[in-house]
Amino acid sequence: MTGKILDSRYEIIKKIGSGGMADVYMAKDILLDRIVAVKILHSNFAEDNDFIVRFRHEAQSAGKLTHPNIVGIYDVGCDGDIHYIVMEYVEGETLKQYIQSHPNIPIDTAVRIAISIGNALEEAHANGIIHCDIKPHNILLTTNGKVKVTDFGIARAINSSTVIDKQSILGSVHYLSPEQAAGDKITAKTDIYSLGIVLYEMLTHHLPFEGETAVSIALQHMQGDIPRPTKYNPAISPMLEECLLTALQRDPDKRYDSVSDFISELKIAQGFTTSIYNKPASHDFTALTRPLPTKQKPIVLEKDGKVATFIANLPQKYIWIAMVALFAICFAWAFFTFGNFWSAENISVPNVVGKPVEVAETSLKKLNLKVSVDEIASDDVPSGQVISQTPPAGTNVKAQRIIHLTVSKGGSTMLIPDLKGLTLEQAKERLDKMGLSLGAVENGNDPDKPSDVIISQSPDSGAKATKGTRINIVINMRQKVSVPNLTGMSLSDARNSLLSMKLSVGTITSSDGTAADAPNAVVVSQDPAGGEQTNFNVVNLTIGSKSKSQxxxxxxxxxxxxxxxxxxxxxxxxxxxxxxxxxxxxxxxxxxxxxxxxxxxxxxxxxxxxxxxxxxxxx
Incomplete structure (x- = not known):
């Protein structure tokens, strides 16, 4: 397969993985000059027409998902009897590989990874897509510390045809929900159960059920009780354990109503309050990882992990004593710092909300009060204007009391996305989600790019912008070309003829059952017809057998x-x-x-x- 070019566009470079239903290859997208991952279905699936229809439908639906924790789907196609799906190429390792190489994953790290997976599922469920095959093998940890979920669509397609009689599902039986094993209706709660199993494995380095056969494991999911995770890891808090066991209820009605609820409970249960480090701005895996300087894979900071594990293993009474002592120290500091509590003078705090910060500071200092200013981004309040104050207006305080002011530093900035290669509708949808707007739309002409896609933009991708910024784009409106007459040609000659016109072969159908690789296969008709003018870059062909005796x-x-x-x-x-x-x-x-x-x-x-x-x- 190495060196083969699919549909005159995707050049196979090397094989990078294999699964129960497909092989994965690194490939180069010749048209857009980028590295992609191409997943090619095994021949036993390619011969199942009903599955292929479901596969294409689910892949197209999954291709609409855009999320930092989801591996993007770029294309789905067929070259002869090769059915493939083109995805974002991600460098890194699978979560399964990470679990195998890290027998003691810190609890904070495991929960953050689970939250990132949950964020991806939250986006998919909001778009009506259920993954159906959440397992560590389908979770990628990138070299820069991001968590990405893959195989949306393809897993759903294979689930719609069978439950436990296919090799790919047998390989996933440890993470199979009871309703999947029983062949019952699949809902978003199916993904919640599978995510719970993944978190269970990260926290304990064990799977809840083991067995001699896949069927015996599936029966345990339907009939057995999940062993409490604290059996293997006593450092797990009672709240986190109950949260996990709720997600792993056999009855879907007893699980969380949505993956959003599961994420919220995980955040509350773990709380990240036992860590001596600041809580990261996001729940990406990079929060507790860093890349090796010589190897391209993330590892957990051993120092951080040991400190977190030590604190998590402390008896609860010592933690409470430490918290009470800390509160007493903070109270004493506040008592003597935040104001002259021995003064007999009472001052009524004026209302400075809505005033410029300079005016507010002057007014407060004239009343013998101190001022503390914190700036935050705001899209609704002009820069330099007071948003809120503590204590509020009208409160009686002592002299020298500190009045905390929250001041706007203007609209929050964001990075402009790369729109090149998107259609006009796709660009509008992406900009709307980010709070940006579409500006001027101009026509361009680039014969090397597909028609009706964006070939340039202004401002360019990566530039900083505020909410409401208008993005101007140029749409590729290719000049019409005359389609060559391909009737009577072999497929190889037809492809070469189209390539010389910067066109490519679209769908190939057979009029009499002749295979595309048959030696007597010739083109019997085409769409558009020979001689027609078109600005599309593909020509659909119908083939038949070339008669040698008539x-x-x-x-x-x-x-x-x-x-x-x-x-x-x-x-x-x-x-x-x-x-x-x-x-x-x-x-x-x-x-x-x-x-x-x-x-x-x-x-x-x-x-x-x-x-x-x-x-x-x-x-």
């Missing part, structure tokens, strides 16, 4: 005008065996020529008088 006969009747001199007459016959001269003579004026002609397969007769074609027809 012989066609006909007659050529030519009368030379009576006036003038003798004429040179030539008659040519072109058929499947080539071009032949059947008549070549000088004929006197007024003479009549009757010539029987014949040929094999597609036969064309051409009459030439004195170098000019006077007749060109098919038999």
């Amino acid at each position: 012989k066609k006969n006909g007659t050529v009747n030519i009368t030379i005008p009576k006036e003038g001199n003798a004429r040179q007459v030539e008659i040519y016959v072109t058929d499947d065996t080539g071009k032949h001269t059947v008549y070549n003579a000088k004929v006197n004026a007024g003479s009549t020529i009757n010539k029987d002609v014949s040929g094999v397969g597609n036969v064309r007769v051409q009459v030439v008088i004195d170098g000019s074609v006077v007749q060109d027809r098919e038999l």
Whole structure:
């Protein structure tokens, strides 16, 4: 497969993985000049027409998902009997590999990874897509510490055809929900159960159920009780354990109503309050990881992990004593710092909300009060204006009390997305989600890019912008080209002819069951037809078998005008065996020529008088 080019676009570079239903290859998208991952279905799935229909439908639906924790789907297609799906190429390792190489994953890290997976599922469920095959093998940890979920769509397609009688599902039986094992209706709660199993494995380094066969494991999911995770890891808090066991209820009605609820409970249960480090701005895996300088895979910071594990293993009473002591220290500091509590003077705090921060500071300092200012981004309040104050207006305080002001520093900034390669509708949808708007739309012409996609934008991707910024784009409106006549050509010759016109082969159908790789396969029709003008970059072909035995006969009747001199007459016959001269003579004026002609397969007769074609027809 290495070196093969699918649909004249995706050049296979090397094999990077294999699964129960597909092989994964690194490939180069020749058209967009980028590295992609191509998942090619095994032949046993490619022969199942019903599955292929479901596969294409689910892949197209999953292709609409756009989320930082979801591996993007770019394309789905077929080249002959090869059915494939083109995805974002992600460098890194699977979560399964990470679990195997890290027997003691810190609880914080495991919960953050689970939350990132849950965020991906939250986006999918909001778009009506259920993954159906959440397992560590389908979770990627990138080299820069991101968590990405893959195989949306393909897993749903295979689940719709079978539950536990396919190899790919048998490989997932440890993470199978009870309703999947029983063949019952699948809902979003199916993904919640599978995510719970993944978290269970990260926290305990064990799977809840083991068995000799896949069927025995599936039966345990339907009938057995999940062992409490604290059996394997006593450091798990009671709240986190109950949260996990709720997600792993056999009855879907007893699980969380949505993956959003599961995520919220995980955040509350773990709370990240036992960590001495600041809580990261996001729940990406990078929060507790860093890339090796020499190897391209993330590892957990061992120092951080040991400290977190030590604190998590402390008895609860010591943690409570430490918290009470910390509260007492903070209270004492606040008592003597936040104001002159021994003063008899009471001051009524004025209302400075909505005023410029300079005016507010002057007003408060005149009243013998101190001021503390915190700035936050705001899309609704102008820069430099007070948003809120603590204590509120009208409160009586002592002299020298600190008044905390929250001040706007203007609209929050964001990075402009890369819109090149998207259609106009896709660009509008992406900009709407980010709070940006579409500006001027101009037409451009780039013969090397597909028609009706964006080829440039202003401001460019990566530039900083505020909410409401208008993005100007240029749409590729390719000039119309004349489609060559491909009828009678082999598929190889047809592809070469289209490539010379910067066109490519679209769908290939057979009119009589002839295979695309059959030696006698030829093009019998095309859409658009030969000679038509088009600005699309693909031509759909219909193939059939080239007849080698059918012989066609006909007659050529030519009368030379009576006036003038003798004429040179030539008659040519072109058929499947080539071009032949059947008549070549000088004929006197007024003479009549009757010539029987014949040929094999597609036969064309051409009459030439004195170098000019006077007749060109098919038999």
